[in-house]
Amino acid sequence: MVSRTTDPEVHVRGQQPPGGVERPRLRAGAAAFTALAALAATGLVAGPAVGATVANPCALPRTSAHHSLGLDTWNGSYARPTRALDAVMVFLSFPDAEPLTTPAELAADHFPATSEYFTRASYGRFDLRAHPRSEWVEMPRDSTSYGIRRDWDSGNRSAYLRDAVAAADEDVDFSRYDIVYLVADPDAPGVDSDATKVVNLDRPLEVDGTEIKRVVTVFERHPPDRNVLAHETGHVFDLADLYHRPEDGKGDWDTHVGDWDVMGSQFGLAPDLFGWHKWKLGWLSRAQVSCVQGSEPQVVSLEPTDAPPPEYGGLGTRLAVVRTGPDSVLAIEARSAAGNDAETCTEGVLVYRVRNGAASGDGPVEVVDAHPDTEACWDRSVYPPLADAPLEVGETITVPGTGVRVEVTDRTEGGSWTVKIAPPVVG
Known part of the structure; x- marks a missing residue:
């Protein structure tokens, strides 16, 4: 089965381990911006170390690999979900389309389900508090002008982020939030549902006296793919993609981990x-x-x-x-x-x-x-x-x-x- 994934990274096919089990049987704008350069999930690498998370000889050290699964230290450029985190959800409309849904309907596509996912996963140790806006924020340009697609041109992507944050800043105090979700009108003609991703910024956005280091850009259909926002939010916490991307874009994406983690497939x-x-x-x-x-x-x-x-x-x-x-x-x-x-x-x-x-x-x-x-x-x-x-x-x-x-x-x-x-x- 081919499952759609949301992050536009290039993946290398892995090898399934040989061998088997021994078993008895078989079975079948208003903000001030520093030079904005958006990098699609590849921008911030090693990052500063923050304390020793564990003292254990089995704890692999963190490396400079993007989203390294080493865990002897925490990458301080990412929010760590060991406390309550606040997330703002901004809904973006465009001059070339009249929205067919409401912000409340789109918010309900993702919350409280995403928060409940993390509450269960963390044994109640992490609370993701969503703050969806109640009104549309209109972008200054038509949706088709941004060239939204999976492998997005960096210039168009930067323009989209610049316009979105500037438009929203009139009503949103970004300093109050740990996570930013920018949700596009799913019915606008230029919106591509395959472009949902986390965008890391090699130079953080400075707005409302705070730095925005990464943004979750959401272009999902209504209703959206299952667990898609849990997957993307995992990247906000420095978790890696566990799927592989076939060179031709066709074939199995899930040969590394199958159904067994949302960072492999949100459909698992x-x-x-x-x-x-x-x-x-x-x-x-x-x-x-x-x-x-x-x-x-x-x-x-x-x-x-x-x-x-x-x-x-x-x-x-x-x-x-x-x-x-x-x-x-x-x-x-x-x-x-x-x-x-x-x-x-x-x-x-x-x-x-x-x-x-x-x-x-x-x-x-x-x-x-x-x-x-x-x-x-x-x-x-x-x-x-x-x-x-x-x-x-x-x-x-x-x-x-x-x-x-x-x-x-x-x-x-x-x-x-x-x-x-x-x-x-x-x-």
Whole structure:
């Protein structure tokens, strides 16, 4: 299945890992602007380090790769979602079209659903507070004059941002907000729904005494694609694209992670964020991450990353990590039909590779397919070969290229999974 993605980055096809599972059976303007240069999701690179987020030998260091998945420090040029963040949603109309919808209708396309997504993903530790404007802001030029499209000309894109912020600044105090969503009239003739993206600014916009470093430009249809704003907002928090873009624009975009994270596909059946992402964002602490070291097997009890915390007590262990090199790890987590993953068609223990030096779109995460000879959910999955990637009870896999052996030995009535992890023998 081909799924439309929203970010205009060029992607390189990744390789699906070989090998398989050992298992008992098979199954089937008014503002002051500094020189504006908009860069489509590639502008700000390493950024300043802000503190040490973790002290853990399994925590990969952050690199200069765009949206590096290293998490020893936080990139201070991005807002970190460990507190409530306020987002303004500005609705833009054009002289060449009379809107067929209202700002309230378009706001309801995305909120409260997007806020609820992040509340579930963060275990209630992050609140995305949306502030949609109630009136249209008219742009000074026709929609067709901006050349809006997926791979957008930088000059036209800069003109669009300049005009939009200047027009909105008459009524919006941008200093009050952490995130800016610019939502275009979906029925204007020059609006291309494939152009939705985050635009990073190599020189921030200075307006209302604050700096705007990035803007989410929304050109979605009404109603929009599922979870599209959750995906784009993930970029605002320095998360990478996990899909790959075929060279000819045709074929499968979802061979890296399939349904298993919204940064891979907003259409996924299990779109909750990977546990590695939750660790990076500050929603999992070291106490919820088991770093598997040494030469002896280690038994870990994993609570599903998508399950809410119990009414009493902490989160429990949600992620196990094995260091496989200076720039790579294997991450191991349980996934269930809960929270953002309520529509998943398979449950189990998911294993995936993480590389801190791979840039957004270059395969920083690759799910290990424990069942490479079968597929699942072919009628609903964005990539059926990975829909049955998780291990079930009684199944074992030795991950190709690492020597790491993962065995699922039990699942308790409470829903936790008992996993035996054997690091590679060194010597």
